[in-house]
Amino acid sequence: MGxxxxxxxxxxxxxxxxxxxxxxxxxxxxxxxxxEQNELYNDKKLPGSIILNQENLDDAASRVLTELTGLxxxxxxxxxxxxxxxxxxxxxxxxxxxxxxxxxxxRIITVAYVALIKIDRxxxxxxxxxxxxxxxxxxxxxxxxxxxxxxxxxxxxxHIRHQLTVEPNLLFELLSKKFTISQLRMLYDVINQCKSDxxxxxxxxxxxDYLIALDELEEGVxxxxxxxxxxxx
Amino acid sequence: MGxxxxxxxxxxxxxxxxxxxxxxxxxxxxxxxxxEQNELYNDKKLPGSIILNQENLDDAASRVLTELTGLxxxxxxxxxxxxxxxxxxxxxxxxxxxxxxxxxxxRIITVAYVALIKIDRxxxxxxxxxxxxxxxxxxxxxxxxxxxxxxxxxxxxxHIRHQLTVEPNLLFELLSKKFTISQLRMLYDVINQCKSDxxxxxxxxxxxDYLIALDELEEGVxxxxxxxxxxxx
DNA sequence: ACAAAAGTGTTTGGAGTACACCCATGA
DNA sequence: TCATGGGTGTACTCCAAACACTTTTGT
Numbered sequence: 001m002g003x004x005x006x007x008x009x010x011x012x013x014x015x016x017x018x019x020x021x022x023x024x025x026x027x028x029x030x031x032x033x034x035x036e037q038n039e040l041y042n043d044k045k046l047p048g049s050i051i052l053n054q055e056n057l058d059d060a061a062s063r064v065l066t067e068l069t070g071l072x073x074x075x076x077x078x079x080x081x082x083x084x085x086x087x088x089x090x091x092x093x094x095x096x097x098x099x100x101x102x103x104x105x106x107r108i109i110t111v112a113y114v115a116l117i118k119i120d121r122x123x124x125x126x127x128x129x130x131x132x133x134x135x136x137x138x139x140x141x142x143x144x145x146x147x148x149x150x151x152x153x154x155x156x157x158x159h160i161r162h163q164l165t166v167e168p169n170l171l172f173e174l175l176s177k178k179f180t181i182s183q184l185r186m187l188y189d190v191i192n193q194c195k196s197d198x199x200x201x202x203x204x205x206x207x208x209d210y211l212i213a214l215d216e217l218e219e220g221v222x223x224x225x226x227x228x229x230x231x232x233x
Numbered sequence: 234m235g236x237x238x239x240x241x242x243x244x245x246x247x248x249x250x251x252x253x254x255x256x257x258x259x260x261x262x263x264x265x266x267x268x269e270q271n272e273l274y275n276d277k278k279l280p281g282s283i284i285l286n287q288e289n290l291d292d293a294a295s296r297v298l299t300e301l302t303g304l305x306x307x308x309x310x311x312x313x314x315x316x317x318x319x320x321x322x323x324x325x326x327x328x329x330x331x332x333x334x335x336x337x338x339x340r341i342i343t344v345a346y347v348a349l350i351k352i353d354r355x356x357x358x359x360x361x362x363x364x365x366x367x368x369x370x371x372x373x374x375x376x377x378x379x380x381x382x383x384x385x386x387x388x389x390x391x392h393i394r395h396q397l398t399v400e401p402n403l404l405f406e407l408l409s410k411k412f413t414i415s416q417l418r419m420l421y422d423v424i425n426q427c428k429s430d431x432x433x434x435x436x437x438x439x440x441x442d443y444l445i446a447l448d449e450l451e452e453g454v455x456x457x458x459x460x461x462x463x464x465x466x
Numbered sequence: 467a468c469a470a471a472a473g474t475g476t477t478t479g480g481a482g483t484a485c486a487c488c489c490a491t492g493a
Numbered sequence: 494t495c496a497t498g499g500g501t502g503t504a505c506t507c508c509a510a511a512c513a514c515t516t517t518t519g520t
Contacts, residue, residue, distance in 0.1 A: 008243045011316070011342055057316040057342070081314045081344045083244070083290040108345075109290070110246055111314045166395075182499080199501070200483065223497040226491040415471080432474070433510065456470045457517040 005131070006155065009103050012110045014048035015076070015177045016156035017069075018132060019119035020174040026134040027153060028068070032146060034096055044144035046153070047132065050101065057073050061113040068132060069123045075116040075173040077157040080152075083109035087148040093178065096146070110147075114156045115162075116173035141186065164191050169210070172231040180218055180226035181205060244335050245343045246293045247281035247382070248309070249304075249374040249389035252352035252367060253420050258351065259367040260386060261301070268330040273361035274325065276393045279386070280365065281343065283334065294346040301365060308406040313385075316342035329379070341408060343380075347389045347396075348408035360434040361454055397424050402443070402450040405464040413451055413459035414438060 017028040029044040047068045051060045055229055061076055085107050090093060097105050117123075119134065135143070140153055164170050172185055185201045210232050217225035237433070248259040261278040280301045284293045294309055320341050321327060330338050350356075368376070373386055397403050404420055418434045438444055443465050450458035 008339070008342075010241045010243055015436060035506060051316065051342075053320045054341075057319055073258075080311065081290060083284065083344065085287045085289055106241070106286075109241075109284075109342075111316070131479090162399075180499090182313065197483070197485085198499085199485085202500075203502095221498085222492050224492090225498050252509085413472090430510070430512085430513085431472085435473075436475090437509090454471080455519055457472050459472060 007213060010106055010108055010161070012048050012050050012108055013057060013064060014046040014110050014152060014180060015061055015064050015068075015113045015115050016046060016066065016153050017034070017115040017117060018064065018137075018156075018160060018174065019117055020190070021134070022186070023117050023190075024136045024184060024204045025157075025190050027137055027140060027156075028132050029135055029140070029145070030068075031131040031133070032096065034092055034099075034166075035093070038096075038129050043092075043144065043146060044149075046134075046149045047130075055113050061111075061115075065115055068116070068130070071117060071123070072123065075170060076113055077163075078113050080155055081109060081111045082152060083107070084149055090147070093147050112150075112152050112156065114160050116170060118174065118176050160190055169231075170232070177230040178214065178216065178230055180228060182226060184229075187220055242283055242338055243341055243342055245281050245283050246290060246296050246297060246346060247343045247385060248294055248301075248346045248348050249279060250298065250348040250350060250384050251370075251389075251393060251407065252350050253423065254352050254367070255322075255416060256394055256423075257369045258423050259391075260370055260373060260389075261365050262368055262373070262378070263301075264319040264364045264366070265329065267325055267332075269325070269328075270393070274378065276325075276379060279382045280363075280443075290344050301363070302350070302423070304350060304354065308403060309346055310396075311344060311346050313388055314342060315381055315385060316340070317381065323380070326380050344384075345385050345389065347393050349403060350395070351407065351409050352406075353409045367369075384410045394424055394426075397435070402464075402466070408464075411447065411449065411461040411463055413461060415459060417462075447453050 015028075018026070019026045030047050032043055032045045034041045034043075047064050049060060049064045049067075051057065052063075055063070057078060058076070058103055061078070063078060065074065066072055087110075088097060088105075088107050096110065097103075123132075137153070137157060141150065144150070145153075160170075171191070172186065174187060175183060181202060182198075184205065185196060185198070188201070201203060201218055211229055214228045214230055216228045218228060219225065235287075244327060248261075252259045252261070255357060263280050265278050267274045267276075280297050282293060282297045282300075282324065284290065285296075288296070290311060291309070294311070298309060299305055299348075302373065318340050318440065319336075328342065330336075370390060371388070371409060374383065376438055378386075379382070393403075404424070407420060408416060413433075414435060417432070421434070422428055444462055445465055447461045447463055449461045451461060452458065
């Protein structure tokens, strides 16, 4: 992308993309390589981008996500902006910014988004020069990410935990189209950091009219197969 | 404030300052005068400012509020950023921006904050060249404010309504130090757009251990005086 | 005495929680 | 036949909501 499209190199968007692999909550991180003296230094960062000219914030976030995953129509919401003057004070981050943007930038303010995606959708990481991978959110908190991305992910997690209690329907953004009740319950428990009772959970979901039982069972499990359900808005 | 302190004229903070006058929910607006040809045009805007060099977002918002009201230690939280390319497309806004900042600015992205203040605190509007006034939030929605400030206030209102259900303690940020139960209930009802039952409300607040009854009654009312309470965190 | 708001209990329905056993299936 | 998770019902508790009359005080 040419610099002629860049309006304001002091503002970016970053996306915290969550997924659920059936067991753990994961987030997408981009590999970043920095040539330092004659060393090659690797670390990870959130997918993000400068905001282009004539592009609004949501569009910028949406573009980042589509460029990265090839997916459209996914849940994506702004949740917070980060603009601490020393969020880009690490020399490595300064160096990387100047290399990438070819501009001298003091600090960059970023508008952070959360996205929820179905991890089983085969993701095409289209962005040419970037590799993305899923990481357990618990692992991430022990890693040292670029900029203040650890903080952004921690805040995103808190936000999404809250949001899922307000809008429980968002859980289905993280599940595949067909799922079993225990998959739903395991996701619920991971999000809410609890262990819910199997029978009470069944009762609760029984009164959700947007959950419909299919005439299908799961396959390939070494025990009694569970019934599959789907979500209907 | 000299331009030498300004780091990035493309980002600002705006504060939606809410107050409660005992009856209606109010917000603070700044008078804005624009000389247009030989006409003087008046309208209103949110208190806000460009973000200064080495200043983080919360500090910028806090500064705006202190400059305006002279108050410190008030509830102030970031809630959303606004960056639509045409949020500053109105010629009047473009003109005003250029006059105020002496800079040619394409669009400005703003990080919006909500503040809750006790309307009975005598406010010193210290900012030399600005006049601020309280307006009913219902009135505001019919007014034509600068930029996208109508939208920002609408979103702020929605945010604070939600936040007050999550943290009911925030109600006390809007009440004077001593208050009656019906003042509290009226505030609650205005926020939640409901009419709550007097007895149930008493019962509810009876089990709040942070509400303490004083040995004082309200004064100057033409009927039986109500007991005063105070809030203790 | 009257107007106006303060203050006070009981009942009911729905939601959440705790808790244990049989069933279906693959290995 | 055994190991593994699937699927089911009841009893109790707590909270929210509905609902009406007496008390206090100023005019």
